[in-house]
C-alpha cells in the first residue's frame with residue numbers, strides 16, 4: 001500500500017502539467033549570442049574548433065545578425081579579434097575607434113536599434129603577452145594599472161553605443177572603477193554592467209582561445225581566474241560585485257558550475273543571473289551528438305533547462321541560432 005504522501009505521478013501525468021514544474025521557462029529573451037568580430041572586415045571565416053561558428057568581419061555582420069533578429073534575437077555579446085601586429089604590452093588596440101568591437105557596435109546599433117549590444121571588456125585579445133591585464137616586470141599582474149585601463153576601454157565601448165559592458169578580466173575592483181567611469185562619462189543611465197563575477201580557470205576555454213586568438217604567451221590565468229574547487233571565492237566575488245554596482249551577475253563556465261549559479265541566485269536574489277555556456281561546452285555537446293551519444297536538440301534544450309533550474313535568467317550560448325528556431 002502506497003502512502004498518500006508518497007504520490008508524485010499525479011502531479012505530472014498530463015503533458016500540460018510538466019512545464020508547471022519549472023520556476024523559469026526558456027524564452028528567446030533569455031538568450032545572448034556571442035559573436036567574434038574580426039579585423040578582416042569582409043571575412044566570414046569558420047572556426048574549426050567550434051562547429052557552425054564563424055569569425056565575422058564588420059562588413060558581414062548585417063547578413064549574419066539580420067536573420068537572427070528576424071527570428072527574435074534580442075541581445076549579442078561582442079568579442080574583438082584584432083590583427084596580430086596591433087598587440088602590445090598594454091592592450092592599446094582594445095578601444096581603437098577603427099577596431100572591430102567599436103566598429104561592430106556602431107554598425108549594429110545603427111542597423112538594429114532595438115538589439116541589446118553587450119561588449120566583452122578584456123585586454124587579453126589585445127596584449128602581446130595574452131594576459132588579461134597589465135604586468136609588472138616580473139610578469140605578475142599590476143591590478144591598479146589594469147583596472148584603470150579596463151575602465152577606459154569600457155567607457156569607450158559605452159560611448160560608441162554599447163548597451164552593456166561585461167568585464168571578463170577578473171581584476172580586483174574593476175566593477176567599481178567601470179561604474180564610476182560610466183557615471184563620470186554621463187552614460188551610466190543607459191549602459192548596464194554585467195559582471196563576470198565567478199569566472200573559473202577552466203579547461204573548457206580552448207576553442208574560444210582558438211577563435212579569439214587570445215592564448216597567454218607564458219604562464220596561465222590561474223592567479224586571477226578562480227580555482228575550480230573554490231566555492232568560497234566565487235561567493236565572495238559575487239557579493240563584492242553586487243556591492244560594486246553590477247547590474248547582472250555571471251557565472252562561467254555554466255554546466256560544471258551549476259552549484260555556483262544556485263549560489264549566485266541565493267546571494268544576489270534581486271539581480272538577473274547569467275550563465276555563459278562556453279566554447280568547450282558547446283563543442284562537447286556538438287561532438288557527442290555527432291558521435292551518436294544523444295540527439296543534439298533534446299540535449300541542448302536539457303542543458304538550457306538545467307541552467308534555468310539552477311537559477312539563471314540569461315544564457316550566453318553559441319546555440320542561440322538553433323534555439324531561436326526551436327523556440328519558434
Ligand SMILES: [Zn+2]
Nearest residue numbers: 122123124132
Ligand atoms: Zn581576458
